[in-house]
Amino acid sequence: MNSGSTADIAFLLLIFFLVTTTIASEKGLFLKLPPKQDNQEQDIKKKEKNLFNINANSADRVLVEKEPWEKSLDDLVPKIQEFLLNNGRNPELSDSPKDAVVSVKVNRGTSYELYIEILDVVNRAYNEIYASRVGITAEQFRNLDLKNPADKDKYDRARKNFPRQISIAEPGK
Amino acid sequence: MSKFKKKGKEDPEIPTSALPDIIFMLLFFFMVTTVMRNDNIMVRQKLPQATELSKVEKKSLVSYLYIGTPRETGSHGAEPKIQVNDVLIEPEGIVQWVSQQRDKMSEADRNRITISMKVSKEAKMGIITDVQEELKEANALKLLYTTVKKSNLR
Numbered sequence: 001m002n003s004g005s006t007a008d009i010a011f012l013l014l015i016f017f018l019v020t021t022t023i024a025s026e027k028g029l030f031l032k033l034p035p036k037q038d039n040q041e042q043d044i045k046k047k048e049k050n051l052f053n054i055n056a057n058s059a060d061r062v063l064v065e066k067e068p069w070e071k072s073l074d075d076l077v078p079k080i081q082e083f084l085l086n087n088g089r090n091p092e093l094s095d096s097p098k099d100a101v102v103s104v105k106v107n108r109g110t111s112y113e114l115y116i117e118i119l120d121v122v123n124r125a126y127n128e129i130y131a132s133r134v135g136i137t138a139e140q141f142r143n144l145d146l147k148n149p150a151d152k153d154k155y156d157r158a159r160k161n162f163p164r165q166i167s168i169a170e171p172g173k
Numbered sequence: 174m175s176k177f178k179k180k181g182k183e184d185p186e187i188p189t190s191a192l193p194d195i196i197f198m199l200l201f202f203f204m205v206t207t208v209m210r211n212d213n214i215m216v217r218q219k220l221p222q223a224t225e226l227s228k229v230e231k232k233s234l235v236s237y238l239y240i241g242t243p244r245e246t247g248s249h250g251a252e253p254k255i256q257v258n259d260v261l262i263e264p265e266g267i268v269q270w271v272s273q274q275r276d277k278m279s280e281a282d283r284n285r286i287t288i289s290m291k292v293s294k295e296a297k298m299g300i301i302t303d304v305q306e307e308l309k310e311a312n313a314l315k316l317l318y319t320t321v322k323k324s325n326l327r
Contacts (some may be wrong), residue, residue, distance in 0.1 A: 107298065140324055
């Protein structure tokens with residue numbers, strides 16, 4: 001049999017698959033929504049000092065703890081970490097990481113892009129703390145493979161007594 | 174110069190008999206890794222960028238929901254719309270869609286359903302809030318905001 005054209009046929013198929021392949025981009029920011037029943041009472045019980053408020057309005061201006069935030073959002077990371085790791089030292093900040101909640105409240109007119117940026121910054125603050133608790137870099141912490149028992153153990157140790165509490169408040173009109 | 178010529182004369186041709194095999198190997202690689210896109214996306218998708226990304230552990234648990242401005246603005250308008258399985262829906266249809274997605278999954282996995290939200294940058298939070306309220310109603314509480322990895326750090 002003449003097999004000289006096999007390479008050409010294979011090439012054609014190869015090009016077809018090259019073109020149709022979309023490298024899956026299944027990565028993103030996880031978030032757990034609160035369950036349906038109204039948690040409003042619980043929210044009120046939270047002491048003001050245990051809440052770190054980040055608000056954004058429809059013009060994409062950010063309000064952090066009732067103060068306008070004019071700097072880059074990246075500079076918010078140390079501020080959130082200071083709040084989380086306070087452990088009752090500063091009476092205006094959180095009692096303990098367990099009590100601390102980062103509350104994000106946006107307006108219906110806020111852009112999704114800004115919302116993701118804020119969530120990203122909050123997650124970065126948490127991830128850096130988690131990473132430093134087990135002595136690895138934030139990058140390594142993000143790439144921990146939870147199916148691997150050694151990595152899973154690290155992950156659990158990092159998160160022990162330090163839940164990632166991000167609250168997404170219902171937006172104002 | 175003469176040195177190079179000498180060498181060239183010794184082996185004038187590259188053997189091509191293994192070429193089909195190499196190509197076939199590449200072909201199989203792409204055949205195996207290719208995932209055919211099963212949704213025809215009707216809304217524009219410009220995903221936002223973020224750095225703190227986590228990977229999806231089990232793909233079978235994930236259902237996709239797209240939000241963005243329709244490609245065909247003539248028939249669907251220019252406002253961001255929600256798309257699930259090839260159709261544009263209103264937020265009220267989400268509860269039904271989630272229960273359909275749940276039915277497709279195995280019994281044990283039904284409570285672990287994850288909704289991957291592929292939302293375009295230009296969308297406003299209003300529509301996303303509506304969707305999230307409906308998802309709470311449907312008791313699908315695990316969300317993933319699909320984003321692209323930010324290339325230049327900080």
